[in-house]
Amino acid sequence: MYKKILIPTDGSENSNKVIEQVVEMAEKSKLEILIINIVPNLNSLISFNLPEETYKIASAKQLKNSTEIIDQLKRKYRQSKALIRYKSLQGDPAFVICQEAKNEKIDEIIMAGRGFGKTKGILLGNISNRVVEHADCSVLIVR
Numbered sequence: 559m560y561k562k563i564l565i566p567t568d569g570s571e572n573s574n575k576v577i578e579q580v581v582e583m584a585e586k587s588k589l590e591i592l593i594i595n596i597v598p599n600l601n602s603l604i605s606f607n608l609p610e611e612t613y614k615i616a617s618a619k620q621l622k623n624s625t626e627i628i629d630q631l632k633r634k635y636r637q638s639k640a641l642i643r644y645k646s647l648q649g650d651p652a653f654v655i656c657q658e659a660k661n662e663k664i665d666e667i668i669m670a671g672r673g674f675g676k677t678k679g680i681l682l683g684n685i686s687n688r689v690v691e692h693a694d695c696s697v698l699i700v701r
Contacts, residue, residue, distance in 0.1 A: 560665035560696075562590045566655045566689075569595070569627040572670035576700050577631065580668055584640035591640060592662055593631060595624045596655070597648040621648075652688035659695050666696040 563580055567573040577593060584591050597620045600613055624646040635642055647654050659667055671686050690697045 561588065562592065562662065562664045562666075564655070564659050564662065564664040564667045565591060565593045566651070566667070566669050566685075567593055567595050567627060567631070568670075569623070569630075570670065572700070576668055576670050577635075579700075581635060581638055581640050581642065584642070585638060589640065591642045592645065592658070592664065593628075593642060594645045594647055594655070594658055595627045596651045597621055597624045597646065598651055599649055621646075652685045652692065655685070655689050656692045656694070659693055664695050666698060667693055668698045668700065671699045671701045 563584070565573075565577055565580055567577060580589070580591060583589060597617075600616055600620075628644045628646050632644060645658070647658065655667060655669075658664070667689060669686055669689065686697075686699050690699065
């Protein structure tokens with residue numbers, strides 16, 4: 559049986575459904591849950607030759623959004639009997655997910671298959687496929 563579960567979230571409805579299901583399981587067992595939100599690097603936008611100020615504004619907006627996602631989840635699950643930790647991280651999402659799983663000695667990553675919209679999906683690539691390919695632990699993709 560798995561003991562430590564990592565759930566990456568982008569705040570989407572699909573990600574929230576995954577979190578709800580895992581928290582429900584964790585309340586009945588001794589699972590430890592780590593929920594992370596990742597602020598992607600905006601390096602992929604460099605090729606668009608946008609002004610530096612545009613990058614700063616976009617980064618600030620992403621950081622604020624990440625904080626809001628984590629804060630909403632903390633409020634929602636503050637009464638939960640499950641052991642839940644939260645982190646907001648920055649970097650390439652697939653790399654950060656895999657690295658965090660390794661650093662935290664995670665037994666399984668459970669994530670939504672398509673949380674990102676079309677634009678983010680194009681810019682970031684298929685994160686779930688990259689996590690499945692590179693993670694050192696089991697990965698469950700929920701659709």
